[in-house]
Amino acid sequence: MNLEDKTLIWHVDAHRLNLQLLRVMLNERTTRLDFGYQTTDYYIRGGWINIYPETHLVTSASSRKMRMQDQQGIVTAPDRFHFKSRADWHFFSLFFAPLPIQDQTISLVESEDPDFTNFNIGNIELKLDAAFLLRL
Amino acid sequence: MPIGKNAMLRCLIIDQVISERHYYKPTMKRIIEVCKEQGIDVSSETIQKDINMMKNARPKGFGAPIKFDFQQQEYFYTDANFTINGVKLTREDASVLKESLVLIKCMLRTELGDKLRHAMEKVLSTSIEEVDFNERYPILKTMEPPRSRGYEFMDLLLDCCKVGIPISFVHYSYKNEVFKPVVLHPYVVREFENRWYVFGYSEKHDAYRSFGLDRIYEPVKLDLHYKKGNTKQILRFLNDMYGVFPLTNEEPTTVVLRADRLTTKFLSAYPIHDSQVVEKYDSGTSKITLTLIPTMELIQLVRSYGQGLMIVEPTWLVELIRNKRNDEFRR
Numbered sequence: 001m002n003l004e005d006k007t008l009i010w011h012v013d014a015h016r017l018n019l020q021l022l023r024v025m026l027n028e029r030t031t032r033l034d035f036g037y038q039t040t041d042y043y044i045r046g047g048w049i050n051i052y053p054e055t056h057l058v059t060s061a062s063s064r065k066m067r068m069q070d071q072q073g074i075v076t077a078p079d080r081f082h083f084k085s086r087a088d089w090h091f092f093s094l095f096f097a098p099l100p101i102q103d104q105t106i107s108l109v110e111s112e113d114p115d116f117t118n119f120n121i122g123n124i125e126l127k128l129d130a131a132f133l134l135r136l
Numbered sequence: 137m138p139i140g141k142n143a144m145l146r147c148l149i150i151d152q153v154i155s156e157r158h159y160y161k162p163t164m165k166r167i168i169e170v171c172k173e174q175g176i177d178v179s180s181e182t183i184q185k186d187i188n189m190m191k192n193a194r195p196k197g198f199g200a201p202i203k204f205d206f207q208q209q210e211y212f213y214t215d216a217n218f219t220i221n222g223v224k225l226t227r228e229d230a231s232v233l234k235e236s237l238v239l240i241k242c243m244l245r246t247e248l249g250d251k252l253r254h255a256m257e258k259v260l261s262t263s264i265e266e267v268d269f270n271e272r273y274p275i276l277k278t279m280e281p282p283r284s285r286g287y288e289f290m291d292l293l294l295d296c297c298k299v300g301i302p303i304s305f306v307h308y309s310y311k312n313e314v315f316k317p318v319v320l321h322p323y324v325v326r327e328f329e330n331r332w333y334v335f336g337y338s339e340k341h342d343a344y345r346s347f348g349l350d351r352i353y354e355p356v357k358l359d360l361h362y363k364k365g366n367t368k369q370i371l372r373f374l375n376d377m378y379g380v381f382p383l384t385n386e387e388p389t390t391v392v393l394r395a396d397r398l399t400t401k402f403l404s405a406y407p408i409h410d411s412q413v414v415e416k417y418d419s420g421t422s423k424i425t426l427t428l429i430p431t432m433e434l435i436q437l438v439r440s441y442g443q444g445l446m447i448v449e450p451t452w453l454v455e456l457i458r459n460k461r462n463d464e465f466r467r
Contacts, residue, residue, distance in 0.1 A: 009304055009356070011317035022306050022317045023354075034306055034354060036315030089308055091315070091353045132304060132319070135357035 003101050004028055007134035016121045021108065024126060025134070031057065031066060031096040033108065035119075039088045046083030049090065050075050051119065052110050057096045061104035070095040103127050146171060146178060146186050147198070148230075151220045154202065154211050162211045187211070190220065235276060281330040286349030290325065293334050293355070297322045300362040305355035307347055316340065319358065320347065323365040324373065326380060328433065333380045335373050337363050344369055346380040372429065378409050379433025383456070386429065392449035393424040399444035400424075408437065423448075 007027040014021040023034040039046030053076045057066040073092030075081050081090070099106065107122040114120045149170050154162045164180050171178045190200040201214040296303055302321045309316070322336035331348060338345040344365075373380070376388045388411075395403055397420035404414055404422075411427040428434070430453055438445050438457075447454050 009358070011304065011319070013317070020315050022315050023304070025356075034317075036306060036308065036353075038313050038315075087313070089313065089315075091306060091308070093354070133359035135301060135359040 003128070007136075008101070008128070008131035009134055010126050010131050012124055014121050014124050016119060017116070019119055019121070021121050021124065024106075024124070026099055026101065026126075026131075027134075028098055028101070030069065031099045033057075033094045033096070035092050035094070037090045037092070039083045039086050041086050043083075043086070046086050046088045048080040048082045050077045050080050051094065052077050055094065055108070055110045055119070057099065057106050058109060059099050059104045059106045061100040061102050064097075065109075066097040066099060068094055068096055099126075101128070142176070143186060143189070145174070146176060146183065147190055147220060149174060149176075150183065150186060150190065150211075151200075154213055155219055157210070157212060161208075163209055164211075167211075279330065284330075284332070284350055286352050287332065289349055289352060289355050290332065292357070293322055293325050293349070296357060297324060297334075297336075300364065302358045302360045302362055303355045304358050305347075306353040308351045308353065310351065315353075318347070319360070320345075321363040321365070323370050325349075326374065328380050335370070335380070337365060344373065346373075375410070376427075377429045377431050378426075378437065379431035381432040383430045383432065383435075383453075388428050389430065389450060391426045391428065391430060391434070391447065391453065393426070393438065394446045394448050395422045395424055395441075396444045397421055399441050403445075408434075 005028070007025055010024045010026075012021055012024060018038045018040050020036040020038075021033060022036055023032075025032040025034075037049060051068070051071060051074050053068065055068040059066065071092065071094050073090065074094070083090070094108075104126050106124045106126060108120060108124070110119040150167055153160065153167050153170055156162070160166050164183060167183050168178060168180060171183075187200075187202055189196070190198050191202055193199045198220040200220060201218055202211055203214055204211055293303075295301070300321075302319060304317065304319050307316050307318045308314075317340075319339040320334065320336045321339075322334050324335045326333050326335060326346075331350070333346040333348055334352070335344065335346045337343070338347075372388070400414065400416065400420060400422040403412070403424060408424075409426050409428050411425075413425045415423040415425070417423070426434075435447075435457060438447055447457060
C-alpha cells in the first residue's frame, strides 16, 4: 500500500510519571504526538507544565533529530501553564518534523540532560501494520 | 420590508379563498366573511389594498397573478397552480412550524440543527412573514443549559453514526483520572439530563460502551472497516435504561421501589421510565415497578430522594447499594 499521502495513527500507552503519550499521528508533512497529563498530590495546586522549545524526537530509522515544530494546548518554556488543583488534567499535542514512514522505535526527548520532571519517554514502538489510517 | 403579521394573516385568507374556488365563490364578501370567522374585522378597502400588495413582485409582495372577473364578480389566479405558499401551509401549519422552530433553536444547537432550522425558516419564508425571535420574553421555554465541552464534536459524531465510520479519540476518565486512546464504532448520540453521550462498540473494551462527549479529545475518522451494531442492543440502550451507564449487561429486569406519600406524587406526575407502574396503597405510599436495565443513574436518582424512595427488589441491587458509597455510582 502506498502510504505517502496517508496519515497513520498509532494508539500507544507510554508513561512518564503522570504524563501519558496516547497517540502518534504521522504523515509526510508532520508527526503529531497527543499527550494527557494528570496532576498529582506532589505539588501545591497541581503545579505547572511547559515544554522546552528544543524538544525533539529520535528514531531508530534515522540519525536525524526531528525537531518540535509546533505545539497545541501547552506553552514553551520559560512560559508556564499553571494548574489550579491537584485533580486537574490536561490534553496537549506536540508537532515534529515528519518521521520516516517505516517500522521504527522513537523516543521523545525534552532534555538531553533530564531531571525527573522532564518529559522524556523512550522506546515507543511504531509498526506500520499496527497503524490505523486516517479517513479524510 | 417584511409583511406585518395581520396583513400576512389576511393574505393567507385571500389565498385560501381563491384556492378554494371549487367549493366557494371567491368574492370580496366571502373573503371578509372568512376574515370575520378568524376574528379579523376588516373592510373591503383593506382587502383590496392587500390584493394589490399581493400582486407586487417579491419581496414587496408575492407576485400573485390575481385577476377580477367582472362577469362572475369573483377573484381568480390566472395560474391555477399558484399559491402564496410554495408548499401549501395552512395557518395552523405555519403556527406549528413556528413553535417547532423555537424548540429546535433550544434543543439542537448543532450544524445539523442549524440546517434544520434554516430549512424550516425557508419553508416559513415562502409566506415572507416575520419570524420574530426578538419578543420581550419567550412564551415557550425549555431548559437551555450552557454549551458544554465536547459539543463541538456533535456534527462529526452524527455524521459517523449516520454513514458508519469508526473513530479514534482520546478519552479522559473523571473517576479513574487516566487518559485512554479509544477506537469506537459509533451508533448513536444520546442526550441524558443535558449531557451528551456517544454509544458504540469500543475495540479497547470489546464491548458496547457510552462515552461522555465532555471527556472526549480530538476525535478523528478512521479508514477502517465499520462494525455494524446489533439493533436489539442499540434499542436496549435507547429504550430500556434510565441513563447511559448500565450496572450489568443483562436483559431488562424488574426493579421494585417503595415510595413515600410525597415521592409517590412526584413520580406519578413524572414517571422514571415508560415501563413504570405505580401501585398505590391506602396511606398514599406506593410500590413502583420498573422493567429496565439497572444503571448508575437510576441508583443516583433513587438516592436523591433520600428515605422517600427505596429499592426493594432485586436483592442483588439492594445489596449493591447497601455496600457502596454514593460516589461509586458516579461516572
